Amino acid sequence: MYEKIIKTDLGADVKIIDLRTDTISRPTQEMKEAMYIAEVGDDVYGEDPTVTELERRSAELLGKEDALFVASGTMANLIAIMVHCSQRGCEIISGDKAHTYRLEQGGTAQIAGVQTAPVKNKDDGTFSLDELREKIRKNPDMHEPITSLIIVENTHNLCGGKALPLDWLEKVSSIAAEHNIPVHMDGARLMNAAVFLKVTPRRVVRDVDTVCFCLSKGLGCPVGAVLAGSTDFITKSRRIRKVLGGGWRQAGVLAAAGLVALDTMIDRLRIDHDHAFKIAKAIHQMKSNIFKVDRAKVQTNILLMYVDRNKVDIKELQRRLQTVLDTDSVRASVRCSSLKFDCVRFVLYHEITAEDVQLACDKIQLVIKEYDEIFNLENYDTVA
Structure with a gap:
């Protein structure tokens, strides 16, 4: 879907938010x-x-x-x-x-x-x-x-x-x-x-x-x-x-x-847990039929967002979250990982700030909206 418009260059105004894993956290x-x-x-x-x-x-x-x-x-x-x-x-x-x-x-x-x-x-x-x-x-x-x-x-x-x-x-x-x-x-x-x-x-x-x-x-x-x-x-x-x-x-x-x-560093882990839940809440608020998260099951710093594999290619989704198009209103490149065939994983750690989390929420919601609009349009064309 997005293969022809994916870009690798990120402008100076783009914030990279790397949520692939907490092993990339750096020492204080x-x-x-x-x-x-x-x-x-x-x-x-x-x-x-x-x-x-x-x-x-x-x-x-x-x-x-x-x-x-x-x-x-x-x-x-x-x-x-x-x-x-x-x-x-x-x-x-x-x-x-x-x-x-x-x-x-x-x-x-x-x-x-x-x-x-x-x-x-x-x-x-x-x-x-x-x-x-x-x-x-x-x-x-x-x-x-x-x-x-x-x-x-x-x-x-x-x-x-x-x-x-x-x-x-x-x-x-x-x-x-x-x-x-x-x-x-x-x-x-x-x-x-x-x-x-x-x-x-x-x-x-x-x-x-x-x-x-x-x-x-x-x-x-x-x-x-x-x-x-x-x-x-x-x-x-x-x-x-x-x-x-x-x-x-x-x-x-x-x-x-x-x-x-x-x-x-132990007691502050609660902040990472709260950040993960905030992202889960943002995904849930979209009420998408393609992207799902069970907020009740988000306990710690790891969040799994499940996708409809009939409509979404995992690698393509990862590229889109990471890409910032000229037309994107959210200037954030969100990186995530995938260890399972039906979901992507976001992991929070101490270097991810509250501002980063809000930007990540906005970018994830933007991408979800794009997918939903495309498939809603396809369904409309099929019915018409």
Whole structure:
């Protein structure tokens, strides 16, 4: 539809509003200053005091015995899987929309040599407890792998940033305990879940054995994630981190930003959640038959806008939102991502201001109106 009029040049009066993901968030000035003056040492030898302090603070925040600073959430999840699944023939159970299953390049199998038994995720990020029970293979027949780990994701990315219900997590933990199976939480956006649920991070992870959270997403740090669990688990994790190439040296320059994040960036996540809801409200107000959003399901900083695939090409929609035509009344280039075939994703973070959000709302509404008018005209011509 728009292929012949899409432009790549943006004028000086155009504001770029990048809502593709929160990983593109940049460190705050306070973080930069802390990084500049950070006391450092060789972390492989356990001699970086800033890293040690970040790990101590993180373990305390989560109510776990110990913690490990690693390069990314993907690395943290892989380490956890390799520690929990330490023998050949292991199998993990996770949701079929889980990040570890769908978006980490199959590292579970590719590197860890572990098979995944997926269970169907519900819209809220949970999965059936009955199906979980059916998937568990503990002390199985010699032909079968051994269930060695259950993974949950909180908040759930592909389900639109949903925070897992605390009572559901408790039930998963209870089932796992019956079979002596550990539970790992991929908590990349764990702090968003805690803010939405209005509880402490410690409470969110109370019923899991191990957990990781990212510093480089909504918390705004340039690099890093934290993996936490028992002292024995972290000792083993430190060894696995080394073989994966994650044994960094003067990492205190990065850990310093993490310490600032723990002090200053968690409570403010509520602003990002409010911004996401405002965009959802703007989409809903258009009452479009082509573009839909369920405001009641917008909980944290991720918003999914579903589209009628019979009328809208996702890539074309992304290009139009990003393009500013000479005739556009809204001088904003809105960038979004698409991880599913039937929707685009908007993700909010600390650098997106209230003014940016209003501009994004105006631009999204402008594009929705264009599509609606075109298809209403086509329907009119067909009837005529």
